[in-house]
Amino acid sequence: MESFPTIKNILLLDSEGKRVAVKYYSDDWPTLDAKLSFEKSIFSKTMKTNARTEAEITMFDDYIVVYKFVQDLHFFVTGGSEENELILASVLQGFYDAIGLLLRNSVDKRTALENLDLILLCIDEIVDGGIILETDGSAIAGKVASNGIDGGASLSEQVIPSLGNLIFASWFYLYRLFVLRVIHVHKTTQFPHCRPSVKRWPQRGSTLQDLS
Amino acid sequence: MAQPLVKKDDDRDDEADYSPFLGIEKGAVLQEARVFNDPQLDPRRCSQVITKLLYLLNQGETFTKVEATEVFFAVTKLFQSKDTGLRRMVYLMIKELSPSADEVIIVTSSLMKDMNSKTDMYRANAIRVLCRITDGTLLTQIERYLKQAIVDKNPVVASAALVSGVHILQTNPEIVKRWSNEVQEAVQSRAALVQFHALALLHQIRQNDRLAVSKLVTSLTRGTVRSPLAQCLLIRYTSQVIRESSQNPQTGDRPFYDYLEACLRHKAEMVIFEAARAITELSGVTSRELTPAITVLQLFLSSSKPVLRFAAVRTLNKVAMTHPLAVTNCNIDMESLISDQNRSIATLAITTLLKTGNESSVDRLMKQITNFMSDIADEFKIVVVEAIRSLCLKFPLKYRSLMNFLSNILREEGGFEYKKAIVDSIVILIRDIPDAKESGLFHLCEFIEDCEFTYLSTQILHFLGNEGPKTSDPSKYIRYIYNRVILENPTVRASAVSTLAKFGALVDALKRVD
Numbered sequence: 001m002e003s004f005p006t007i008k009n010i011l012l013l014d015s016e017g018k019r020v021a022v023k024y025y026s027d028d029w030p031t032l033d034a035k036l037s038f039e040k041s042i043f044s045k046t047m048k049t050n051a052r053t054e055a056e057i058t059m060f061d062d063y064i065v066v067y068k069f070v071q072d073l074h075f076f077v078t079g080g081s082e083e084n085e086l087i088l089a090s091v092l093q094g095f096y097d098a099i100g101l102l103l104r105n106s107v108d109k110r111t112a113l114e115n116l117d118l119i120l121l122c123i124d125e126i127v128d129g130g131i132i133l134e135t136d137g138s139a140i141a142g143k144v145a146s147n148g149i150d151g152g153a154s155l156s157e158q159v160i161p162s163l164g165n166l167i168f169a170s171w172f173y174l175y176r177l178f179v180l181r182v183i184h185v186h187k188t189t190q191f192p193h194c195r196p197s198v199k200r201w202p203q204r205g206s207t208l209q210d211l212s
Numbered sequence: 213m214a215q216p217l218v219k220k221d222d223d224r225d226d227e228a229d230y231s232p233f234l235g236i237e238k239g240a241v242l243q244e245a246r247v248f249n250d251p252q253l254d255p256r257r258c259s260q261v262i263t264k265l266l267y268l269l270n271q272g273e274t275f276t277k278v279e280a281t282e283v284f285f286a287v288t289k290l291f292q293s294k295d296t297g298l299r300r301m302v303y304l305m306i307k308e309l310s311p312s313a314d315e316v317i318i319v320t321s322s323l324m325k326d327m328n329s330k331t332d333m334y335r336a337n338a339i340r341v342l343c344r345i346t347d348g349t350l351l352t353q354i355e356r357y358l359k360q361a362i363v364d365k366n367p368v369v370a371s372a373a374l375v376s377g378v379h380i381l382q383t384n385p386e387i388v389k390r391w392s393n394e395v396q397e398a399v400q401s402r403a404a405l406v407q408f409h410a411l412a413l414l415h416q417i418r419q420n421d422r423l424a425v426s427k428l429v430t431s432l433t434r435g436t437v438r439s440p441l442a443q444c445l446l447i448r449y450t451s452q453v454i455r456e457s458s459q460n461p462q463t464g465d466r467p468f469y470d471y472l473e474a475c476l477r478h479k480a481e482m483v484i485f486e487a488a489r490a491i492t493e494l495s496g497v498t499s500r501e502l503t504p505a506i507t508v509l510q511l512f513l514s515s516s517k518p519v520l521r522f523a524a525v526r527t528l529n530k531v532a533m534t535h536p537l538a539v540t541n542c543n544i545d546m547e548s549l550i551s552d553q554n555r556s557i558a559t560l561a562i563t564t565l566l567k568t569g570n571e572s573s574v575d576r577l578m579k580q581i582t583n584f585m586s587d588i589a590d591e592f593k594i595v596v597v598e599a600i601r602s603l604c605l606k607f608p609l610k611y612r613s614l615m616n617f618l619s620n621i622l623r624e625e626g627g628f629e630y631k632k633a634i635v636d637s638i639v640i641l642i643r644d645i646p647d648a649k650e651s652g653l654f655h656l657c658e659f660i661e662d663c664e665f666t667y668l669s670t671q672i673l674h675f676l677g678n679e680g681p682k683t684s685d686p687s688k689y690i691r692y693i694y695n696r697v698i699l700e701n702p703t704v705r706a707s708a709v710s711t712l713a714k715f716g717a718l719v720d721a722l723k724r725v726d
Contacts, residue, residue, distance in 0.1 A: 003415070003445070003448045003449065003452065004378075004412040004415075004416075004445055004448075005441070005444070019270060019271055019272075021270055022270060032272045035272075036272070049553075049554070050553070054516065054517050054518055054519075055517070055518070055519055056518050056519075056554060057518055057519045057522045057523075057554070057556070058554070058556050059526075059556055066519060084444060084482060084485060084486050084489070084523075085485075085519050085522060085523040085526075086481055086482035086485050086486075086519060086520070086523060087441070087444060087482050088519075089517075089519040090440075090482060110230055110231070113231050113232050113233065114232050116232075116233075116263050116266070116267055117259060117262075117263045117266075117301060120263075120266055120270075120304060121300055121301075121304065124304060124307075128340060128372075128375045128376075128379075129344070129375070129379050131375050131378060131379075131409075131412070132441065133371060133375060133405070134371075134405060135441070143333075143368065
């Protein structure tokens with residue numbers, strides 16, 4: 001029997017209990033039906049609770065499940081009944097934080113599905129075959145989003161913007177959104193041949209300098 | 213190239229069931245996968261197709277053997293692209309497809325190339341993929357690279373190799389055992405999680421060698437442990453060593469007890485909890501040894517985090533089974549948990565109090581529980597009922613209030629399993645507490661007047677038939693049984709008739725029915 005902590009599954013369900021992204025690491029649910037039945041049970045058992053501020057926990061069928069809800073997404077991490085509940089909670093927190101970083105705090109089902117590749121890579125970087133790889137949200141997000149994990153700058157510095165950068169970026173974005181648009185629109189009304197081009201938020205791989 | 217950070221539309225009016233995968237269909241996506249064969253690969257497009265395939269698999273769709281093989285072969289073509297984002301998706305896809313041995317050969321050389329790549333991300337992930345899909349023969353070929361990877365400067369690469377080692381140990385232990393030196397070196401790593409993974413692997417390799425584990429524990433408890441996870445592992449291994457050594461609690465402290473006790477003051481909560489739990493699970497643990505652990509758990513009981521409260525109350529619940537006196541200090545905190553929002557916590561608190569309560573607190577406890585019962589689901593109620601039963605057997609003189617409580621909840625709403633648990637409890641109390649017999653039988657009689665479950669009615673009637681005749685005044689029960697003969701469904705009526713017959717056979721005084 002292993003004595004290292006093992007995770008049995010990580011589930012991301014929507015507000016109706018349907019799958020957004022799931023990964024099982026145990027043979028306890030050998031068939032698809034068994035898995036779906038587990039998901040249904042755990043969803044209905046927890047849906048009336050309020051797990052939005054703090055992570056909640058419950059025991060179910062000899063499993064410990066820690067969970068957290070945000071918007072229309074339900075995050076679950078399952079372990080065996082003898083597992084250290086706080087370790088499970090730290091995995092949940094890492095998962096939750098990483099997704100928050102990767103989806104730029106727009107944590108809802110639609111954004112998740114539109115970025116499913118990120119979600120799946122994220123789950124892949126947290127647990128490998130049941131063994132915990134990483135529990136720190138920014139480290140996980142860094143492994144997913146980075147071009148490479150070569151040494152030097154810390155992972156979280158490479159692409160995930162620091163708070164200062166984020167604040168600058170959001171003000172700059174708002175400036176572009178409102179001020180420049182107004183100028184553009186003014187220009188186009190005066191000079192109809194200048195059509196305003198709608199610039200989007202930075203694409204993958206671009207740096208903050210590319211915003212212009 | 214990095215994956216898109218967020219795709220945001222400028223107008224995000226909510227469309228209720230919008231999904232980018234709306235209407236997705238396996239056949240169509242498999243057709244799309246043909247794009248992998250293009251000589252001019254479009255990494256963005258290919259990534260999207262892989263995402264769709266992964267979505268299908270995630271939703272429970274399955275590929276036939278033929279489909280899986282086709283997709284696998286198509287995916288292998290993608291190794292030609294240098295796009296790092298696409299390569300990540302390829303790794304993910306290969307792991308999901310779980311190729312068979314003859315298919316694996318196709319990607320082996322590409323993956324081995326990646327394992328030696330200058331890009332750390334490739335090395336780390338290629339190791340993980342290879343180790344997942346290969347068998348023993350290939351493993352000996354790549355062993356050299358894995359050993360190098362274990363002591364790689366980059367911690368993600370090292371962790372990947374170590375974790376893969378733990379998996380491989382299940383199927384090819386003799387290969388992994390040759391890596392002991394490298395793993396030993398990795399245990400000294402400055403990178404926190406590398407030490408954690410190395411420790412896990414080293415322990416797995418050596419777990420059957422008691423002396424080796426003991427040495428490992430001794431050196432690490434004196435050395436530097438860099439992550440809470442590694443500390444938790446060490447606590448578990450320490451407990452194992454304590455268990456296996458010949459301990460003598462009478463003659464001074466157990467070996468390593470000091471270490472466990474010191475961990476109670478660690479700054480990470482998971483370590484504190486792991487240590488507290490380990491102490492409570494020491495075999496033959498004394499009250500003196502338990503005290504610091506229980507103090508710490510008591511603090512957790514009033515934490516704002518449900519996970520901490522739950523962990524603490526669950527552990528104290530187990531301790532209460534063997535050392536109820538050690539837990540009584542926590543009773544006040546536990547009583548406030550009865551109204552906890554989290555019903556699992558509340559139930560555990562109640563059942564713990566039922567184990568640690570003394571005779572004088574029983575009445576007060578019963579009053580609190582009465583309010584509590586209406587709030588919780590049947591499965592929790594059953595746990596509480598069983599705890600009440602144990603309590604009553606422990607304090608037989610209190611049978612009256614406990615029996616009243618049981619009969620009250622029997623009258624309320626509830627499912628079959630719940631009512632059955634209550635009936636079983638009353639039956640056990642009747643059997644084991646002679647004084648409780650009369651009132652118990654009486655409560656059961658009242659219950660069958662209004663019982664919706666045929667099974668329970670028949671069981672109770674049968675029981676009445678056995679026990680009723682032995683009481684001081686069997687005639688009391690006749691009325692109840694007779695009503696069942698008239699008012700119920702056939703099964704119950706039959707049962708009632710047999711019961712009357714038993715009364716008639718065993719009680720001479722009743723043989724003449726007027």
